[in-house]
Amino acid sequence: MKNLSIEEEIKIIQKNTVDLLPMEELVAKLKRSREKGIPLRIKYGADPSRPDLHLGHYVCLKKLKDLQDLGHQIVFIVGDFTAMIGDPSGKSKTRPRLSEEEVKEHARTYFEQVYMVLDPEKTEVTYNSKWLGALTSKDVIELAATYTVARMLERDDFKMRFEKEIPIFIHELLYPLFQGYDSYAISSDIEVGGTDQKFNFVIARDIQKYYGQEPQVILTVPLIEGTDGKLKMSKSYDNYIALKDSPEDMYGKVMSIPDDLILKYFKLVLYYDDDELKKVEKLVKENPRDAKARLAFEIVQLFHGYEKAKRAEEHFNRVFRQKEIPDNIPVYKLDSEGELLIDILYKAGVVPSKSEARRLIRQGGVKINSEPVTNETLEIKKLSEPIVVKVGKRRFLKITPE
């Protein structure tokens, strides 16, 4: 990697980014890094409020991996202090603040997932409570004096909330400043994040300058839409594909994305280059379903390996294309007295309430051995052999005689 030209290195860094600026500063940093043999410090801040990392995070992690492979130093900041504030970025609401215990717990599971992509040996990890917790009121006031309210309110999400008369709390205005202070605290050379972070990154530059430090370069990666194809992938929209999803779930979720997202996923998740993308584009036009199946396979393979991807694919074809029954389904042992079907579904946790079970039956969404159930009050009595109940498209329950 060391014998790349700066142009080549920049090309790698630039791949799949939205912003990479200012370019001159990046060039200067890279040059100096080479001359002095000191890697650049790459900041990645994580708010440990949601331990489930998804493909949206992956796009970012992959970029960090590029930089790590180029020999730069990833500095991973767990925002344990800022998590107690709640990042207002892209939010329409104030985020709940986390307790210290929650943060610690979340941070642990966070790393498990991060190290699916990054090399733990080469990743520096730190917590921002280390320096933010040490600031005195006087320090905080000094920090707050670096920015004006008007500039802070220029931000899209604040502006939107302001216009829609949704509350903005003072602590939320402080958030970008603290995040900027993080950059100063670790001497960040480049900060990496989604495009929704751009504003925070820009503020960080000002703060670094204020404290007499060379400002960081800003690198943003695109946000990807979730399985609904509309909103950005996020746990709160429940449209995410988690890195920890089972191979089967992951495969199925990819298959449910809208067609016009296929190419984007190939590009951002699988990192296809332009030539490869052209071929995929052709396939998408000719046969979108196959293109998506390939996408699903390759994404599962990326996180779970070939064998499991293969199995996930077979599972999908069997259950959803041939409408057969999957092999691993929950089992419910029937009471010897016999029980109402709705009670069984409720007790087995297949439906959240008995009313829900009733509704589903009424609408033909419940099948026993492929036959729709029409009787809401169907009672399951002694069985000579197990029966399989299908609820909706993907919920199954096997009921066995005692």
Next chain:
RNA sequence: GGAGGGGUACCCAAGCGGCCAAAGGGGCCAGGCUGUAAACCUGGUGGCUUUUGCCUUCGGGGGUUCGAAUCCUCCCCCCUCCA
């Protein structure tokens, strides 16, 4: 500190004494058509109950009333303008 507007189900939003488990839209779920795509059509969307029905819900507490999301009162919260 003053004046005004507002808080309704997952979200937006109507209702402003009984016909309100609460219009409409979005989302979501199920069915149809499909490729677990999109679009479209149909139905559903608090809980319990076989139907009747019962219970809990309209920021929170008290009250008026045969009866309250709707009226009164106190409290909490949000927004706007003025200071």
